[in-house]
Amino acid sequence: MRKCKVENIYTLLGEISKNAKLYIPVDQVNGAKFTEYAEGLTLSNALKTERSIKDFFFPQTENLVDFKVSGKIIEIIDNRSEMEDFVIFGARACDVRSMEILDRVFLSEPVDTYYANRRAHGIIISMACNRPAETCFCSTFGIDASKPAGDIVCYKGENEYVFEGVTEKGKNLLEKLNAVTENGGEDTAKIVQTEIKTILDKLPLKDVKADKFGKDKTDKFFNAPEWKTLSEACLGCGTCTFVCPTCQCYDIKDFNTNSGVKRFRCWDSCMYSDFTRMSAGQPRPTQLERFRQRFMHKLVYYPTNNDGIFGCVGCGRCLSRCPISMNIVKVMKKLGEGDNE
Amino acid sequence: MNNVKEPLIPSIGVITDVRIDTPDVKTFRVVTPEGKKAFLHKPGQCAMLSIPGVGEAMFSITSSPTNTEFMEFSIKKCGCVTEWLHQAEVGQQVTIRGPYGNGFPVEEKFKGKDLLFIAGGIGLAPLRSVINYVRANRADYGKVDIVYGSRSKDDLVDYNEIISEWMTDDGINVHLTIDREQEGWTGHVGFVPAYVKELNFTTDKTAILCGPPIMIKFTLQGLLEMGFEKTQIYTTMELRMKCGIGKCGRCNIGDKYVCKDGPVFRMDELEELPDEY
Ligand code: SF4
Ligand code: FES
Numbered sequence: 001m002r003k004c005k006v007e008n009i010y011t012l013l014g015e016i017s018k019n020a021k022l023y024i025p026v027d028q029v030n031g032a033k034f035t036e037y038a039e040g041l042t043l044s045n046a047l048k049t050e051r052s053i054k055d056f057f058f059p060q061t062e063n064l065v066d067f068k069v070s071g072k073i074i075e076i077i078d079n080r081s082e083m084e085d086f087v088i089f090g091a092r093a094c095d096v097r098s099m100e101i102l103d104r105v106f107l108s109e110p111v112d113t114y115y116a117n118r119r120a121h122g123i124i125i126s127m128a129c130n131r132p133a134e135t136c137f138c139s140t141f142g143i144d145a146s147k148p149a150g151d152i153v154c155y156k157g158e159n160e161y162v163f164e165g166v167t168e169k170g171k172n173l174l175e176k177l178n179a180v181t182e183n184g185g186e187d188t189a190k191i192v193q194t195e196i197k198t199i200l201d202k203l204p205l206k207d208v209k210a211d212k213f214g215k216d217k218t219d220k221f222f223n224a225p226e227w228k229t230l231s232e233a234c235l236g237c238g239t240c241t242f243v244c245p246t247c248q249c250y251d252i253k254d255f256n257t258n259s260g261v262k263r264f265r266c267w268d269s270c271m272y273s274d275f276t277r278m279s280a281g282q283p284r285p286t287q288l289e290r291f292r293q294r295f296m297h298k299l300v301y302y303p304t305n306n307d308g309i310f311g312c313v314g315c316g317r318c319l320s321r322c323p324i325s326m327n328i329v330k331v332m333k334k335l336g337e338g339d340n341e
Numbered sequence: 342m343n344n345v346k347e348p349l350i351p352s353i354g355v356i357t358d359v360r361i362d363t364p365d366v367k368t369f370r371v372v373t374p375e376g377k378k379a380f381l382h383k384p385g386q387c388a389m390l391s392i393p394g395v396g397e398a399m400f401s402i403t404s405s406p407t408n409t410e411f412m413e414f415s416i417k418k419c420g421c422v423t424e425w426l427h428q429a430e431v432g433q434q435v436t437i438r439g440p441y442g443n444g445f446p447v448e449e450k451f452k453g454k455d456l457l458f459i460a461g462g463i464g465l466a467p468l469r470s471v472i473n474y475v476r477a478n479r480a481d482y483g484k485v486d487i488v489y490g491s492r493s494k495d496d497l498v499d500y501n502e503i504i505s506e507w508m509t510d511d512g513i514n515v516h517l518t519i520d521r522e523q524e525g526w527t528g529h530v531g532f533v534p535a536y537v538k539e540l541n542f543t544t545d546k547t548a549i550l551c552g553p554p555i556m557i558k559f560t561l562q563g564l565l566e567m568g569f570e571k572t573q574i575y576t577t578m579e580l581r582m583k584c585g586i587g588k589c590g591r592c593n594i595g596d597k598y599v600c601k602d603g604p605v606f607r608m609d610e611l612e613e614l615p616d617e618y
Contacts, residue, residue: 254394
């Protein structure tokens with residue numbers, strides 16, 4: 001392990017930013033946000049950024065390709081720009097797991113090369129969660145907030161930051177920082193981990209269980225009567241899907257500009273009524289079906305296709321953001337207690 | 342740049358022929374700017390066609406894989422992409438990407454079987470690819486029956502090919518029907534499901550259905566009553582699609598993606614999916 005004194009962290013960040021774009025969590029008007037590093041910026045102490053790190057690999061909107069149309073002739077113009085090296089500092093365990101979940105979608109054949117390039121060019125420095133909050137339930141999905149995954153894992157002790165290189169590219173980056181770090185820090189890392197575990201044990205949502213859900217449980221839950229009451233108040237606003245680190249639905253849209261046509265990919269939401277609407281009909285006519293789709297996908301369909309891994313990471317963003325206070329924890333509790341055999 | 346081809350970036354296709362099939366169906370012939378077929382495909386697979394600035398949409402490839410020169414798409418006018426295509430002329434370029442979907446198991450399951458094709462309206466389009474594939478590999482397949490119905494004589498897609506090629510082929514029986522009596526029509530009159538029952542087929546055939554949901558529903562009922570098993574019946578689905586590669590989430594039903602795991606499903610597989618299509 002390598003370590004650096006708390007007061008030297010900005011020197012270290014400055015060093016990283018010399019070779020790649022660096023993003024660090026910074027307090028903004030609407031909460032913490034990953035912000036491009038510049039001298040003078042202060043690291044946020046917030047547990048979570050408002051938006052997950054998904055945005056860096058699968059941006060809300062991105063220009064896929066351009067076209068020039070003249071008469072009957074079409075020209076395809078490739079203007080891709082996702083080949084830039086970047087580093088994210090301070091990603092939490094839940095967000096890092098979400099990348100594994102997205103990888104299984106975007107990196108499976110046929111590979112989404114936009115995402116793949118960003119993954120190849122991005123380095124994630126995760127940070128153990130010093131103060132997990134009452135909306136956190138990552139342990140439900142087997143995530144250890146005291147030992148996140150990532151290319152480099154960082155632990156923040158009282159006096160020092162400790163770094164552990166995990167992947168090849170993480171280790172390489174850490175080596176480049178040798179001038180601003182020194183060997184050691186194992187003890188600090190242990191202390192931090194123990195402290196985190198103590199907090200995790202006291203979290204209000206620590207007993208939320210997902211084991212009733214998972215692989216091949218479609219028949220058990222699809223027609224559950226609970227969906228009706230659960231979905232009744234849902235506004236279909238899509239907020240939960242947008243703050244979700246694992247939601248991956250997208251739309252493809254063209255825009256006519258003066259100089260040609262730009263084709264964009266943008267996030268979409270299964271909570272929206274026009275998501276599946278066709279000229280021939282609407283397979284999900286009411287909010288019940290849309291609501292059910294979102295949660296069935298996270299808790300049943302995704303695990304069925306991905307070795308039982310759940311499509312939720314317990315980050316709790318939907319818990320704090322839904323205008324009607326509906327969320328996946330309530331869904332799991334309600335469906336779990338119902339007798340859906 | 343990357344060597345892996347990005348699946349969402351299309352290539353250019355040129356419309357080299359437009360055939361008017363019915364008042365609202367046209368068949369478009371598409372090749373690359375070099376005059377070649379854009380890519381290889383299996384019967385029942387689809388392609389994404391787009392007009393930049395108008396949109397992209399999924400269409401089943403109606404021509405047979407055995408046609409090595411070009412692809413054809415029979416397209417019914419409904420929605421903006423199709424409306425735009427309907428006023429396109431020869432020489433118009435479009436974008437094309439694909440092929441998508443699983444296609445019909447012509448090699449794995451259909452070989453050596455007697456085949457019963459049942460189609461309604463534009464539903465003949467995806468089946469045409471299979472029918473012509475079977476015709477091109479005649480020795481591999483048993484007897485072929487085709488039941489095809491539409492509102493009127495004028496709404497029968499590919500009428501000329503049916504009359505001049507399918508009907509004259511050995512071992513192919515074509516049974517046409519239209520919904521209502523029409524001047525100049527001497528053939529059968531009535532709906533497809535009833536006609537299928539009337540024709541009283543032997544139940545050793547593999548049935549392949551495509552058409553409006555209501556036709557599928559009643560035809561299926563009829564076939565089951567006649568003694569067909571669900572494992573003998575195949576159909577192909579239509580859902581809203583965007584990516585075509587199982588990632589955008591649009592065509593998800595249960596743990597399946599129609600664009601990738603479909604659009605062809607066997608009836609017993611289809612019934613295992615949640616009822617959301
Ligand atoms: S945030 Fe809440 S109200 Fe909005 S779509 Fe999600 S569950 Fe429904
Ligand atoms: S069309 Fe995107 S998942 Fe099927």
